[in-house]
Amino acid sequence: MKRRTLLKAAIGTIPALYLPGFLKADDFLYPSSSAGEIMQQGPFKPTWDSLSQFQVPDWFRDAKFGIWAHWGPQCQPEHGDWYARKMYLEGSETYKFHVQKYGHPSKFGFKDVINEWKADKWEPEALLELYKNAGAEYFFALANHHDNFDLYPNKYQPWNSTKFGPKKDLIGGWAKAAKNQGLKFGVSVHASHAWTWFESAQFVDKTGPFAGMPYDGNITKEDGAGKWWEGMDPQELYAQRHGLSTNENTTYSNIKIWEWQKGVSIPSKAYCDKFYNRTISLINKYEPDLVYFDDTVLPLWPISDAGLKIAAHLYNKSIKKHGKQNAVLFGKILDVQQRKCMVWDIERGQSNEIEPLPWQTDTCIGDWHYDRRIYDRNGYKSAKAVIQTLVDVVSKNGNLLLNIPLRGDGSIDEQEQAILQEITKWMAVNKSSIFGTRPWEILGEGPALENAQPLKAQGFNEGKGKPFTSADIRFATKEDMIYATVLGEINSEKVFIKTLALNSRHYSGKVKKVTLPGDTNAINFAHNAEGLIIDVPERLKGSYAAVFQIV
Incomplete structure (x- = not known):
């Protein structure tokens, strides 16, 4: 029996089986379909050996500092990160907030939150000028989150910002503004996880007046008769016509859903192909300089070769445009070989040494999605903390990507503006010590080094050491x-x-x-x-x- 047949047989009996080191280039459960978007041909092939030709372009090594707008419909409630998941977790703080503000999730689901989102105060040109003045050399925009809603038009995902919510091409607006400011442009892609991340939308209340009433995660096109979304299929958004992961039977919000390991529901081939096509079309339309994946290694790895093909496509397309490979791709929790194929991204944390290859830390002054509670308690990171982090990261051969959360309407608040203004003042004097530098013989000295905290999973050692x-x-x-x-x-x-x-x-x-x-x-x-x-x-x-x- 062939290895692929064995793998399919194994997964047929176990909801998901993560087999590191087992899968070869031709052993994926779901090789990407040849239908739809065509991978750009060139020197890079969708294999680890081929991708290891990757060389980090000098412009990225010089840039050091980028700003990110981690902004989408989950910012509309202004109630923090992972709103679209947590609103379906009975008894959670987010669930209680949602019921009070919008109603029960069987009646008012996340699709309805999207419908409320208008982004009517979004001014990308003014924001990008502010970020450029603060010393940013590149800018990232959220292309989609785990909520599966695209912020750009494409034929593969009808649930996108040109048809619902703002009814605008948000990625297009960001890309134009970045170009006008002379900033490199990046997109962050998170939608590969919706299959498991949105499983909470299939839950029901266990107690109270709505006990036993399903949330809206399983509704279909037929259920839309006479409603504002009539004619649309909510399953194109929720992707929940499947059995729950075996570790999803409680409302615990931090279950292990990130890697395709035992107990996690495996997405369908159609789901994997759709993700591939959406992402290739995003790259083709906007030609980003940087692409960030919020994934362990690459999207849908190792059940699909979609991530490998997207990486090869990005690199080859960059060569076709620039005459050399000039793009940057990011992944998390990478082994030594994988760090040769893309830039290692560390979330909310830093390496404790000078890394041999350039890397990046991504962090935020508050929560990833806008949270009014952080504003109300003056809880943002200070400009001092941001600048100290930047200097520390640069000394270790890294870059800093900083998220400045936007309100649901697309504006930033006055506390965030004050932080950016202080960073701007520091950069006006000291940017020469950041931009274009390289690590010295050693990264530094002092007591903080003696209390450095180890990385955990994709990062998360930020703020754990001595001040x-x-x-x-x-x-x-x-x-x-x-x-x-x-x-x-x-x-x-x-x-x-x-x-x-x-x-x-x-x-x-x-x-x-x-x-x-x-x-x-x-x-x-x-x-x-x-x-x-x-x-x-x-x-x-x-x-x-x-x-x-x-x-």
């Missing part, structure tokens, strides 16, 4: 310059950098001059066997992330 102090210093280099950034607030007369001691293990030279970015005036210093001791200019006292240029 930065003036003893925490990070290095970067450009040409013959060393940038030493003091992360914490400076409240002393001198800065002491022991790593740069005369004839130290990492530094054998003699410091000739110390200046500040944008200032040619020399700063007094002493350089001896103990370290480099720099006199602190009066204007830097009390400041954080102060940068010293050392030659």
